[in-house]
Amino acid sequence: MDERVKTARLSIISNSSLIIMKLIVGVITGSVSILSEAIHSTMDLAASIISFFSVRISSKPADKEHPYGHGKFEDVSGVLESILIFTASIFIIIEASKRLLSGKEIGSSTLGFLIMFLSAIINFFVSKKLYKVAEKNDSIALKADALHLRTDVYSSLGVGVGLFLIWITNLHFLDPLVAIFIALFILKEAFNLLKTAFDPLVDVKLSDDEISIITNAISKYSSGYCGFHKLRTRKSGNKRYVDLHLVFPGNMHMKRAHDICNNIEAEMSRSLENTEVMIHLESCDNDCINCGLPNKSKCKNR
The missing domain is CATH 3.30.70.1350 (Cation efflux protein, cytoplasmic domain)
Incomplete structure (x- = not known):
C-alpha cells in the first residue's frame, strides 16, 4: 500500500478516537471549549477521510481520460478541507458567543484539561508523522491533514490552559473566550491552506x-x-x-x-x-x- 495512504489511514483512526473521548468529557463537564474541540476533531476526521481517498486516487498512473495524471485530486482535497475548517470555526464562534452571553458554568475542569493535554500529545505525534510523509512525497492533501492536526494541538493546549485557569480562578467566562480565540486562530490557518491548495487548480506558476x-x-x-x-x-x-x-x-x-x-x-x-x-x-x-x-x-x- 502507498505510504501516503497508510499515513492518511492513521489520521482517521486517531481522529475517531479523539472525537469519542472529547464528546464524552464535553457532555460530562458541559464545557463549550471541549465541545468545540470535538467539533474541530470531527472536521479533522472528515478532512482525513477526504485526504485518504484523494491520495489513493492521485497515486493512480495517467490514463486515457487523465493524460496528465490524477494529481489535482489532492489540490481539490485541500480546498475542500479548508472549507470544512472555515465552517467549523464559524460554528464554534457562534456557540461560544451564546455561552458567553448566558454565563453558564462548566462542570469538572480538572478532567477537561487532562483530556485536552492528552489530545495535544496524541495529535502532535500523528501530525509530525503526517508532515514527514507529506514532505517526502510533496503531498498537499497530507500537508492539509497535518495542518488540521497541528492546529488541533495548539487549540487543545489552549483549551487545556483555559480550563486549568478556571480550576484555579473559578472564572468560567474564560471557557467560551478561549473557544473564540481558538476559532479565530483556525480561521487564519484555513485561509493559508486554501491559498496553497487553490493555486495549483488555476495553474499558478512555481515558486x-x-x-x-x-x-x-x-x-x-x-x-x-x-x-x-x-x-x-x-x-x-x-x-x-x-x-x-x-x-x-x-x-x-x-x-x-x-x-x-x-x-x-x-x-x-x-x-x-x-x-x-x-x-x-x-x-x-x-x-x-x-x-x-x-x-x-x-x-x-x-
Whole structure:
C-alpha cells in the first residue's frame, strides 16, 4: 500500500478516537471549549477521510481520460478541507458567543484539561508523522491533514490552559473566550491552506526559488544554444510541469540539439523531483545563423 495512504489511514483512526473521548468529557463537564474541540476533531476526521481517498486516487498512473495524471485530486482535497475548517470555526464562534452571553458554568475542569493535554500529545505525534510523509512525497492533501492536526494541538493546549485557569480562578467566562480565540486562530490557518491548495487548480506558476533552479539548469548548457523564451511552469499534486522554447543555430545537427535538450531535462529532474519537461526546439533566424557560438548576442529570439 502507498505510504501516503497508510499515513492518511492513521489520521482517521486517531481522529475517531479523539472525537469519542472529547464528546464524552464535553457532555460530562458541559464545557463549550471541549465541545468545540470535538467539533474541530470531527472536521479533522472528515478532512482525513477526504485526504485518504484523494491520495489513493492521485497515486493512480495517467490514463486515457487523465493524460496528465490524477494529481489535482489532492489540490481539490485541500480546498475542500479548508472549507470544512472555515465552517467549523464559524460554528464554534457562534456557540461560544451564546455561552458567553448566558454565563453558564462548566462542570469538572480538572478532567477537561487532562483530556485536552492528552489530545495535544496524541495529535502532535500523528501530525509530525503526517508532515514527514507529506514532505517526502510533496503531498498537499497530507500537508492539509497535518495542518488540521497541528492546529488541533495548539487549540487543545489552549483549551487545556483555559480550563486549568478556571480550576484555579473559578472564572468560567474564560471557557467560551478561549473557544473564540481558538476559532479565530483556525480561521487564519484555513485561509493559508486554501491559498496553497487553490493555486495549483488555476495553474499558478512555481515558486521563485523553483524557477531559479529551473533557469540554472537551463543555463548550465548555455554554450550549446542561442537562448530560451516562453518559459512556463505549473503544478498538479506533487508533479511539476515545465515547458519552454529553446533556440539553436540554424546549422546545428538535430541530434546534437536533441542531446542538449535531454541533458537539460535530466538536470531539472535531478534538481526538482517529480518534474516533467517539454522543450520546443526553434531555429535561429538569418541574423544570427551562427549564434552558438561567438555571435550569440545578435540572436533576436533570446
